[in-house]
């Protein structure tokens with residue numbers, strides 16, 4: 001489902017030329033798998049996710065998702081790809097703090113010309129799925145960490161993406177919230193969603209739900 | 225792209241950072257208020273001037289002695305009438321009177337019920353005067369500024385002029401001039417020729433000056449030359465020229481006003497600069513979030529375009545409405561002095577509502593559009609970077 005070949009990503013490094021952040025010769029991830037990516041800090045995990053998620057374009061090589069070479073898409077199609085195939089979760093949630101739960105989630109639907117009732121229907125559905133029913137009108141910054149991550153999750157899955165990308169999603173959550181999130185991620189995975197998680201959390205390590213584990217070091221994949 | 229939910233969420237996001245919004249809105253409203261006040265005042269003033277200028281072509285003839293205008297003998301009038309091209313000659317009686325208690329000067333203008341026509345200047349002044357009130361008694365007709373000043377010194381029904389050595393002439397106040405003619409009549413007192421002769425001590429055989437009516441304006445120069453031949457010490461003035469000069473004296477681009485005008489302009493440029501240069505961290509993260517969840521660059525930009533346009537238009541409307549109220553209802557306290565010079569009677573002026581639609585439209589174009597477009601530049605800049613650079 002995800003096929004990576006000869007992937008390289010470098011950035012200009014001041015005056016000295018270019019700094020290679022990542023180099024992955026080959027990486028395949030099959031559809032519907034739950035993938036854990038680990039590695040020491042600065043090893044390129046987030047960068048790899050950004051390339052798969054269409055937030056960055058590789059310097060060279062290809063990223064193919066569902067037989068589509070996303071590394072060559074224009075911004076228009078890359079935005080569409082992010083919107084329709086990818087859901088993101090971040091360590092710091094990245095909600096718009098002053099907006100309500102409902103509005104934060106609905107923002108992901110604004111690019112579509114939906115009627116307000118259709119939009120409302122879809123938001124209500126995901127709110128129920130992540131267990132935030134009754135909190136739609138809460139302002140994001142008044143939520144607990146666990147609730148915020150649930151809100152972000154609802155926003156991530158509202159367009160029913162095929163891949164969910166989560167970068168340290170549990171780092172700011174307490175034990176109970178971590179378990180709840182894991183439960184939710186697993187339930188989406190069971191329904192066919194590919195889940196990529198970057199995490200140091202022991203919760204994911206040696207967990208039976210993990211189908212594939214990728215270990216990175218200095219921008220390279222060192223173990224599969 | 226501009227569907228209901230887009231507009232709805234744009235507004236929601238905009239109002240979510242209220243403090244920034246209010247700051248920008250206030251600054252912008254102030255700027256538009258000042259610019260708009262300026263234009264409304266300028267327009268109202270120039271409108272009044274234009275009204276003044278379309279008088280008939282006439283020459284004013286004054287008697288000069290030692291470089292100073294003195295009273296003109298009435299005998300000149302008969303000689304001037306002989307000149308070809310001259311229609312009529314009217315003697316005029318006017319002068320200034322110092323009102324000691326009020327420490328201000330009044331302009332006295334004499335008229336006679338018996339004379340049927342006047343020069344265009346006096347005609348435009350006396351247009352609204354109710355002459356019936358003069359038929360039975362001697363009295364004065366006063367400008368609004370005079371009326372106000374007299375009232376503050378408790379002269380409500382009559383006023384006493386002092387002349388000669390301690391003599392007093394008390395005349396009833398029969399009425400006041402309309403607000404419409406205030407630019408000309410504010411410091412004016414209209415009274416009979418007998419009274420003005422008495423007060424200003426003008427002999428029966430003299431007038432303050434003469435106005436010669438020349439039906440064919442093309443002959444003005446020839447007539448002027450002939451008058452000069454007859455009376456080498458005469459000064460000959462053209463009424464139209466006089467009024468154009470007067471307009472020029474109200475030079476609005478000079479001095480203080482310009483300084484005041486520059487201040488908001490500078491503030492505007494600063495605002496402009498900050499708008500172009502960078503977004504706040506919060507603003508950048510909002511853009512990154514929207515980009516991450518799949519908003520395309522044009523959508524993110526139109527979101528901000530819409531926000532900026534909304535704010536700027538709202539500020540425009542509030543600014544213009546406030547300035548309308550400020551200029552036409554409050555009569556521009558503070559600012560009008562900059563236009564009209566020191567605060568004396570002859571300079572005070574009531575701004576009559578003239579709405580320069582074209583100018584206001586122009587103001588809209590030059591303030592709302594640059595701001596709107598400028599605000600999109602930083603949005604574009606942060607749209608094109610990878611959202612992940614911001615969302616670590």
Ligand SMILES: Nc1ncnc2c1ncn2[C@@H]1O[C@H](COP(=O)(O)OP(=O)(O)OP(=O)(O)O)[C@@H](O)[C@H]1O
Nearest residue numbers: 011019021039040041042043044045046047048613
């Ligand atoms: N835009 C950039 N410019 C320069 N260097 C960058 C840029 N983005 C990332 N890096 C560097 O690339 C390396 C990999 O970064 P990345 O964020 O992918 O690591 P990571 O494995 O996610 O680390 P962490 O576990 O701390 O999140 C780091 O050394 C980082 O400093």
Ligand SMILES: [Mg+2]
Nearest residue numbers: 045046047167
């Ligand atoms: Mg990282």
